Amino acid sequence: MTNTPASTQRTDGTDLFELLAALWTQKLLIISVALVGVLAATAYAFLSKPEYEARVYLQPPTLNGIADFNYGRTFGAELTPFTIKDVYEVFIRNLQSESLRRAFFNQVYLPSLSPSERNGSQDLLYSDFSKLLTIGLPTKEQPDRYSVIARAEDPAHATAWVKDFAARAGAAAEKEMISNITREAEVRVRNLGQQIATLQEAENRVRQDSITRLREALAVAVAIGLENPPIISGNLSAEVSAGMDGQLTYMRGSKALKAEIQNLETRKSDDPFIGSLRALQIKQSFYKDLQVSPSTVSVYRQDGPIEQPDLPIKPKKGLIILLGLFLGCVLGFMIALVRHFFIARKSRA
Known part of the structure; x- marks a missing residue:
């Protein structure tokens, strides 16, 4: 078994205590750098623009909501009645469609930007928009509930966006359903006329x-x-x-x-x-004479009210300040170590 020389142990212990002592003598420097980090993080946390998030939850319609879609459609008739699943699938397809997102981007998002911001790259603007407006997918606990999530610097804008986007998806789905029903009725009229x-x-x-x-x-x-x-x-x-x-x-x-x-x-x-x-x-x-009025049908059901957010999700001020303190302390220790080794080498030379 190899024994470590006592002189080596004493040297290592001496070096460690000397290092700690050197750092302690530079405590003002470390505290100053940490304080600068905290001040910088605080300035960033309070000066950066806040970001609010609004959300609306969407569920399948009720039987009462799709009743007018099935007017004249019975299992004994030529036309098969629609189920809640059939109608809701049409709505989800429109909710996730690229055409709806593009229309919302051009008609709502771009007008909300300043002229200088609108002059930027359209691809980059659309990429930013895709991050600000997202579709929440269902979970195992609620497999039929989707959500529309919008983020904006103005909480009123975020709330208006989720309302408008859900309403546009609903209107598009209702139009598609009514168009399908009208087309089927026209075919039946032509066949009966023949x-x-x-x-x-x-x-x-x-x-x-x-x-x-x-x-x-x-x-x-x-x-x-x-x-x-x-x-x-x-x-x-x-x-x-x-x-x-x-x-x-x-x-x-x-x-x-x-x-x-x-x-x-x-x-x-x-x-x-x-x-x-x-x-x-x-x-x-x-x-x-078969007609379906959009005011008498619904293709989705809103789960709960849409409330305007009053607390921003970004920036997280407490977390940013703690991170600034941590980084300031790390940077202060690094500067103190570098300064200590530089002074030690200079004294030996």
Whole structure:
């Protein structure tokens, strides 16, 4: 086992005590440098511009809020009703869209800057804006709650920004939903119109076919001189009357046939004779008049009020002053050590 010489231990102990003594003799220098650090940190903390943060929390809408989106949309109808998730996904997509951020940047953020600040690089300005306005993502505890966070030197600006940005996202989502519903209704109107036109054309052809058959029967009735249907008594009368169609149509008599032909030729509309026409027209009228007002629907729900912040998040004055004190002390010790070693070397030389 190797033993350390006593002289070496005494030398190391002496050097350490000499160093501490040298630092103690320069305590005024260390305190002065630390004080300068505290003063500089204090000046920075109190002179730098404060930054405030406003936040709004957003949640899915209620069933009452999306009720008008589902007007006329049932599980038994042609159009599937929207769920809360469907509507909220449209809102979140608009909330996170780049087009909304760009529009807000150009219409709200840039006008809030001074002319000299606006003349800078647009890319740098947009990068700064992206740091000031952010979207808070949901957590495991609340997987559906998003947030809009804005930071500004003016607390009123920060509050107005989160309100405006959330409202713009909501308006864009409502417009998209209403546009989708209107487009679907227009397609349904066009499809129903096509069905109605097809039925009307088919009924018109049926009427023309009936006129043709009646004309042929009239020619037979005139040829045999039968003006009125024959009078037949007993059960045979009922059988013959029921069979006066097809090849026996002429037995109705020329007078009845002429009247029926004239009635069919002068008919103004075939609509009353189309069985399913009225139901289709009612559907078409419903989809044609279908409108959703933005004032009666909502695509998100605000969770709690938006309060104007009264305490800045930056600068943290206490932390900055403590940091200035720490750095001042470190710098003071370093200067004192350098000065001590410089004086020691000079004395030995």
